[in-house]
Amino acid sequence: MKKFKVAILGTGNIGTDLLIKVQRSQYLECVAFVGRNTNSSGMAKAREMGITCSDKSIEFIKQNHKNIDLVFDATSAKDHLLHAPVFKDLGIIAIDLTPAKVGVMSVPAANLSDCLAADNINMITCGGQASIPLAYAIGQSQKNVEYIETVSIIASKSAGPATRRNLDEYIQTTEKGLIEFSGAKASKAIINLNPAIPCINMQTTVYAKVSNPNMDSLNTSVSEIVEKIKKYVPGYELIVPPLYENGRISIMVKVRGLGDYLPEYAGNLDIINCAAIAMAEEYAKNGLEV
Structure with a gap:
């Protein structure tokens, strides 16, 4: 099965934990770990794993969107409001780990398959x-x-x-x-x-x-x-x-x-990351694109 190429936007603790979970997935491949601070501990961890890193934030996504199927946005609610229209214009699926309320609300145990028609998924909180x-x-x-x-x-x-x-x-x-x-x-x-x-x-x-x-x-x-x-x-x-x-x-x-x-x-951070991975893997299993 062809793996979904994903980028992680946000290199804090949540983004770094998410990266490790993506690396373990048989359906997902992390092609970029993107933030604003090249000296962050998350960036250092990603470089150790051989992942492409950038401190150009959303600009990196714009410049490399042809190699990205899906973005996990682990920044902030305010930032995602700015990022969401960019993802849509680029034809990239967005899984939002902030409480921005832009996309379709997803709780995988309740509405996993119902979300697959959407290109922006909100993991609520x-x-x-x-x-x-x-x-x-x-x-x-x-x-x-x-x-x-x-x-x-x-x-x-x-x-x-x-x-x-x-x-x-x-x-x-x-x-x-x-x-x-x-x-x-x-x-x-x-x-x-x-x-x-x-x-x-x-x-x-x-x-x-x-x-x-x-x-x-x-x-x-x-x-x-x-x-x-x-x-x-x-x-x-x-x-x-x-x-x-x-x-x-x-x-x-x-x-x-x-x-x-x-x-x-x-566990509060782990559960939202696990839910986001479950949602992304469902897109990959179904071979869906925007």
């Missing part, structure tokens, strides 16, 4: 990748979901500068995804950066207000979606199965990373 599958399971198994809420607790050390700059966009995009995938009338997203040492693993809880819930159907739906997620995020673990008390449903999961480049406790 790290908290969204952990919580929205559960929201989707609630929406698929329950009628009239009135309200849904997610609370994600992550290690403070796993929230880098880009994550902190995009907190407002994180909240807005996660809340939009919760409604889109669950059908709820309203939503709320909360993120807690925990400074504890040793660093904690990511934990995400989803709460839902549903009248007369069908718990048997919900348990089946949650079990099925968790198994789907574990195929591309092995560290995704259901730690509190669906409960109904005080008029609300609650479900809790824990996410532990693979430890490719980022520490294992950074």
